[in-house]
Amino acid sequence: MTMTMTRRLALSAGFCAALTGFALAQTTTAPPPATSAPAVAGDRFITVSSTTSTQDSGLFGHILPLFKARTGIDVRVVSQGTGQALDTGRRGDADVVFVHARAQEVKFVEDGFGLERKPVMYNDFVLIGPKSDPAGVAGTKDIAAALVKIQEKGAPFVSRGDKSGTHAAELDLWKVANVDLAAKKGAWYREIGQGMGAALNSAGAMGAYVLADRGTWISFKNRGDLTIAVEGDRRLFNQYGVIAVNPARHPHVKINDGQAFVNWLTGPEGQKAIADYRIDGQQLFFANAAQAGA
């Protein structure tokens, strides 16, 4: 630890000195930091970019210790919206991406940034709304009809607006409902550009409807006046997939340990760990790696 801290200090100092030298003394070129040693030596770890839903729901806190116990590999999770998580993989800043927007995942692989996309698990989206139910959709099962009603009545609706998987799913559902958002957008449609939890907080504060993944909803603690308005529509299905970042594109990625994580997640042990994760007796995610075409 001391060794790590010392090295960390030296490395940061070197880097900052270089930066300062460049900015203030106006030297022509800032010398690169003297050392090229990694920040942390010895630890075996991979970096996984994933979504806010897997983090906020507590799933990683449950499954990662099991993976570490089996393989000795630490998994460092950076949780972002699906769009940003895929960007992190594209830039080579993650070894594995674990997200939920199938079309974007397929494109990620087709563009050569990822090896193979494998299905891992699913849950479903639910439409959350205030108990007062201003749009009169509570208890219905048709998500498209519910969205049309919300738009017609101008009931407040919070959109993630952050290119996340949930945001992509929401936009798809508006299309399914034949609501032309570009034309109908108004004060009622509020894009907050933040994660799932923040969107639920905002919806609670504004008495608005919001599309959420069930996992985050079950683990969310600040429900206040919010409740599930619409659930159970087949079109609310939410599939998660995992992809190892292509070492041909980014030679530094830890392909062996990354692939080990992918294999574990989609293998019997990881699948069981996912299925076992419950909050208050409710299962949050349903493992389906073996399901063809998922």
Next chain:
Amino acid sequence: MDLAAIFQAAFALVVGLDPAFLAIVSLSLQVTLTAVLIAGLVGLPLGAALALARFRGRSVVIVVLNALMGLPPVVAGLMVFLALSRSGPLGSLGLLFSPSAMIVAQVILVLPIVIALTRQTVEDLWIEYRDHLRSVGLDGARAIPTLLFDGRFALATALLAGFGRASAEVGAVLIVGGNIAGYTRTMTTTITLETSKGDLPLALGLGLVLIALTLAINAVAFGASRIGARYAG
């Protein structure tokens, strides 16, 4: 949400001594204190040199440094992120999403404060004692150690201002650290995370602990300067 729950959460955190919580506090302090230390080592001499030096464009440098005190943390974070990303110019160092990256970002935030406040302090002292210092043969760079020593209490406040900025910010460390559990999760990023999980009492409880820590560090600094003032006359 009631007040009692907030204080209860804060109290449980402190009394419970949960190892994960202690690791978060310890990482926050390590990162911020290291950043302030580096900024001090670099910024104090630079600020003093800037106070004494006369060159073309000096006023511009001073104005820019003063303005950089207001650099938005998220912009500093983004700059470091783009530099350290694997696709960026320093990507081969593999420093993104690490405590080192967080230190670098915080140094960028703290350094302008230290340089700008040091420059002001030392310049005032220099104007006051210039004739005296010159009469004992201390001029130019040779006067810097004396001036820094004489201004040590004001300079300690400059370092504390830097500490305050670094320990309170979340925008930069979130971007370059990634808020990775057990590795780059600091107090402020935990507060952000718990807020998004809807656990507002825990988030505010953490906030209380952070404020208490900042108070403690300022109290220690204040006490030290009092004692120092007594013995140094």
